[in-house]
Amino acid sequence: MLSNNQKFNRYLKVEYQPAQAWYKKSDSRKWIERNIPTLNELLEKNYCKLQQGVYCIQFNDIPVYVGEGVKASDRLLVHAHNLYREPLVYFGVEEEEINSGKVKIQVRILKEKLSDDELRKENELSCIKQLKPLLQKNDGTDICIPRRDRRKVIEKEIFNHLIETNKGGKHINLGADQKES
Numbered sequence: 001m002l003s004n005n006q007k008f009n010r011y012l013k014v015e016y017q018p019a020q021a022w023y024k025k026s027d028s029r030k031w032i033e034r035n036i037p038t039l040n041e042l043l044e045k046n047y048c049k050l051q052q053g054v055y056c057i058q059f060n061d062i063p064v065y066v067g068e069g070v071k072a073s074d075r076l077l078v079h080a081h082n083l084y085r086e087p088l089v090y091f092g093v094e095e096e097e098i099n100s101g102k103v104k105i106q107v108r109i110l111k112e113k114l115s116d117d118e119l120r121k122e123n124e125l126s127c128i129k130q131l132k133p134l135l136q137k138n139d140g141t142d143i144c145i146p147r148r149d150r151r152k153v154i155e156k157e158i159f160n161h162l163i164e165t166n167k168g169g170k171h172i173n174l175g176a177d178q179k180e181s
Contacts, residue, residue, distance in 0.1 A: 016074065019081035032080055035098050038106045039076055054111040054124045056131060057091075059103050059158050063133040064091065066110070067142070068124035070117075076107055091135065092150030093158075103158065134158075 002010065022028045033040040053072040057065040057079060069075035082090040083105065087098055097103045110127050114120035121142075128136055134153050137143050145153065 015078050019078040022081050023077050031084055036080055036105045036107060039080055043073065052114045052120060053109055054120065054127055056108045056110055058106045062158060063131040064135045066124060066128045066131055066133050068120045088151065089147055092154035
């Protein structure tokens with residue numbers, strides 16, 4: 001089992017540093033502009049200066065992940081990089097679904113200026129409880145569901161939602177115990 005220090009060092013080497021290097025390339029910034037315009041807006045407006053906060057990643061207006069960070073903009077770049085390089089592994093979506101616009105990715109800043117670590121974590125957990133993001137367990141922690149289950153959840157909740165939304169050109173929200181009339 002890795003110590004927290006080892007986990008952090010692994011994160012820096014495997015996730016953080018490659019994402020920061022990736023973002024420096026103009027093709028990467030164009031990919032973000034095309035596929036995650038809300039993140040592009042935040043980066044263009046120098047959101048990175050705001051730093052500490054809680055954020056949400058959404059697919060087609062449905063929350064899929066809530067996170068927090070001391071440097072939230074850097075965390076969002078890591079997520080963007082993962083969506084670019086291995087979207088199926090990390091988020092349960094295919095590259096083609098992103099590039100075709102079938103999956104519209106948005107980011108939202110939920111809470112800002114939370115420099116206190118405990119308060120930021122508390123706010124993150126509160127937002128997870130409220131929003132019930134698809135890729136998190138929603139068990140009072142910030143833990144994600146296993147990678148092997150992510151595609152099934154995305155297919156069920158995002159793509160079935162798209163089918164129901166597109167019937168007759170209007171939004172139809174079918175709960176577990178509701179039937180279409």
